[in-house]
Amino acid sequence: MKLTIHSGTNQIGGCITEIESGGYKVFIDFGEQLPGTEVKELSLIVGLTGGDISKSALFITHYHGDHIGKICDTVADLPIYVGKTALDIFKCLETRLTHIPDRKEAEKHKRIVERIETINTFEPLQKIIIGKITVTPLLVDHSAFDAYMFVIEADNKRILHTGDFRGHGFRSKGLMPTLKAYARNIDYIISEGTNIQRTNDKIKTENELQRDFISYFRKYKYNFVLASSTNIDRLFALYHAAKKTSRCFVCDSYQAKILKIVSKNHKQYTKFYDIDFNQTKSPVGRFFELKRQGQNPFSFDGKLKLYLERHGFCMLIRSNEAFKPLLEEYSKLNDTKIYYSMWDGYLDKNKPAFNEILYNFLEPYNVKNMHTSGHADSKTLKAIFETVKPKSGIIPIHTEAPEKFEELFHQQASIIFLRDGEVFDVK
Numbered sequence: 001m002k003l004t005i006h007s008g009t010n011q012i013g014g015c016i017t018e019i020e021s022g023g024y025k026v027f028i029d030f031g032e033q034l035p036g037t038e039v040k041e042l043s044l045i046v047g048l049t050g051g052d053i054s055k056s057a058l059f060i061t062h063y064h065g066d067h068i069g070k071i072c073d074t075v076a077d078l079p080i081y082v083g084k085t086a087l088d089i090f091k092c093l094e095t096r097l098t099h100i101p102d103r104k105e106a107e108k109h110k111r112i113v114e115r116i117e118t119i120n121t122f123e124p125l126q127k128i129i130i131g132k133i134t135v136t137p138l139l140v141d142h143s144a145f146d147a148y149m150f151v152i153e154a155d156n157k158r159i160l161h162t163g164d165f166r167g168h169g170f171r172s173k174g175l176m177p178t179l180k181a182y183a184r185n186i187d188y189i190i191s192e193g194t195n196i197q198r199t200n201d202k203i204k205t206e207n208e209l210q211r212d213f214i215s216y217f218r219k220y221k222y223n224f225v226l227a228s229s230t231n232i233d234r235l236f237a238l239y240h241a242a243k244k245t246s247r248c249f250v251c252d253s254y255q256a257k258i259l260k261i262v263s264k265n266h267k268q269y270t271k272f273y274d275i276d277f278n279q280t281k282s283p284v285g286r287f288f289e290l291k292r293q294g295q296n297p298f299s300f301d302g303k304l305k306l307y308l309e310r311h312g313f314c315m316l317i318r319s320n321e322a323f324k325p326l327l328e329e330y331s332k333l334n335d336t337k338i339y340y341s342m343w344d345g346y347l348d349k350n351k352p353a354f355n356e357i358l359y360n361f362l363e364p365y366n367v368k369n370m371h372t373s374g375h376a377d378s379k380t381l382k383a384i385f386e387t388v389k390p391k392s393g394i395i396p397i398h399t400e401a402p403e404k405f406e407e408l409f410h411q412q413a414s415i416i417f418l419r420d421g422e423v424f425d426v427k
């Protein structure tokens with residue numbers, strides 16, 4: 001068995017992993033580099049972007065752009081595998097992006113939507129066999145829904161690829177039991193290390209964050225939250241926070257569509273994903289979908305305005321013109337609070353990922369930052385290494401500081417530093 005990290009040994013995002021056995025190849029993730037990072041030209045990767053693909057497949061850990069964004073750069077017939085609900089959400093997101101004004105970008109998203117039609121889906125723990133290689137997806141908690149680690153098995157060797165994951169989400173309770181049950185006898189862990197440099201910060205749990213939202217919603221009547229439309233557990237937490245404080249929950253049709261996908265596929269497993277979209281049951285905490293008429297911005301009028309102002313609301317917003325007039329109107333009131341619930345790096349002029357549109361949109365207002373990371377802290381990384389006990393080593397990826405692994409985890413296993421493109425013989 002041979003292992004190659006084509007990209008991602010010393011950067012966050014854009015990781016490409018290849019595992020080869022007897023001519024068969026499994027690739028894991030093929031996404032964009034994060035905005036602002038130095039663009040590296042990738043040379044041809046046989047079995048992924050060119051050459052013979054008859055013995056290859058690409059597995060995607062989750063739908064974040066840095067893991068899935070380059071699927072159109074694969075050879076057209078290459079089989080791609082993604083989690084079922086993850087694919088539904090990704091399709092919804094990409095379909096919306098085909099309508100953006102930038103025509104070149106819109107075209108790119110159209111091609112992605114076409115490619116999505118050819119993608120295969122899997123369920124948690126469904127074993128998929130690619131010739132001599134077996135891949136088993138393990139469901140994990142991340143800021144993307146329906147995200148996976150993979151156990152890859154061939155030549156009597158077993159590798160665990162962590163993808164992006166964390167230990168402080170609502171669904172993280174399952175992490176250690178899942179690893180204990182299905183990640184036994186592992187030789188190597190290929191591990192993400194996004195937060196490895198944040199050794200002293202205590203990371204807030206999603207649960208704690210939700211409690212903070214609840215206390216704010218009690219205090220403020222008109223709550224506007226700017227969060228990622230695909231950070232599903234955050235959005236459902238906001239829905240429940242609104243319901244608990246008898247505030248209405250308001251979002252646009254695109255966001256409602258995504259919430260409906262998750263609700264439909266998952267409410268039978270947990271009430272957390274059960275939204276009463278028609279709100280026939282309770283007079284408070286009602287769900288409202290804002291429907292946009294053409295290019296007109298959203299507005300409340302008549303009975304809806306009276307109702308929302310009587311009960312107060314939590315509204316999910318996006319940095320576009322449609323929401324601007326509502327923000328302008330309500331930001332003048334003392335009863336209003338605006339929250340930014342995404343990574344603060346997008347608003348930091350000194351960070352390469354700085355997003356000017358987002359910054360300008362929020363700039364006029366007094367905004368409260370309310371967020372927690374989608375990635376594991378070092379304590380969680382240590383705990384998974386101690387649980388899995390990889391026999392031969394840990395390979396850091398998705399990190400800007402791979403050397404930190406040596407400092408923090410040398411007692412757990414030997415740390416193997418690979419260079420991008422280096423072929424590693426798995427023995």
Ligand SMILES: [Zn+2]
Nearest residue numbers: 013064066164
């Ligand atoms: Zn990532």
Ligand SMILES: [Zn+2]
Nearest residue numbers: 062064144164
């Ligand atoms: Zn991610």
